[in-house]
Amino acid sequence: MIYKTIKPFTLASQSPRRKDFFTDLGIEFTVNSAEIDETPTPDESPKTYVERISLEKAHAVSRQKRNSFVLAADTAVCLGERILGKPGNEEEAVEMLLALSGHRHIVRSGYCFVNEEEGIEVLESVSTEVYFSDFDESVARGYVATGESLDKAGAYGIQGNGSFLVKKIVGSYTNVVGLPMAEVVASMVQLGIISPAVLITQD
Template sequence: MSIVPLILASSSPRRKELLQGLNLTFTTHPSDEDETVPPGTAPSEMVDLLSLRKASSVAKQYEAGLVIGSDTIVVCDDEIMGKPVNDQDAFRMLSQLSGRAHSVYTGVAIVDAGTGQSRVAHWKTEVFMKSMDEARIRRYIQSGEPRDKAGSYGIQGLGATLIERIDGDFFTVVGLPVGLLSDMLEEFGVRVL
């Protein structure tokens, strides 16, 4: 195992928990980078760009270490769904997702703070939602879980009850594809196994 410091450029408790699950020692240093992108940016490009932007901004503050950045978006009908601005927005998103498939993209970037070397990649997973009536959607919103989640749901919590099935990587939907991350870390000399 490498002794290179690992820094997670995120305040997400879900990403922190997933990284802890790999038995890696790391610190967190959330990025406060602007998350706007040019109009018309493809979803895959968006998560790559934002992941790299987050990791790069944090890496500038260190002399050494590998900085991990990540970004997740939900896409349905070519609409990129971020975190809801309020409960009405969450209701709109969940109503749109009800009974349908949508795509979740999560990008991962690693930046070597010492050398500036970087690597960025993403995975995509298809999520199939159950059909939900208005009452069920409102009960889920009342749980408070949708408030800080892209697409207004969390697959690892109560939101799991809304999912019929997925085609792809579960951890991509949670917000950090650990299989992809472990492969990328190996390129920097960090072996998870």
């Protein structure tokens, strides 16, 4: 255990990757996800979008868990101002990957802590630059055939087989996976949700 949990903490996400981040740090939490309309509004920038969705998810869950610190997040793969969501099928996944091939894109995450009972709301966002290698359609189709693309925004998973597509990143790696953990953990310590665990040794 690296951190001890001091206050009730709720993760507003069913993402196994996000859950693993907290489990690996020894942080205790419950899961209560929210279903909201995640359609971008006209002319909404990617940064505004991920922050708005995070805020709406956090408040939706916090109304049910008023005494808990609720964390909600949203991550978007952005090519310019275009948000690349999860592909609807294999052909769409191939098209997304070829659009990213040889180019830089941005992964943006918004995250929001809300505690209704204490009247606390913290909203932040983090961006990471991701540079893809230059690959052709046969490579894109080979990767899509692994099945990994279809449940990933931008049609790739950096923590899985998709790592070979990435030439370099600038910024938070965990942000590309789904949550900027350095920033999130710092916020949790500041809010008093967790504190570093103290190991007691006996002589």
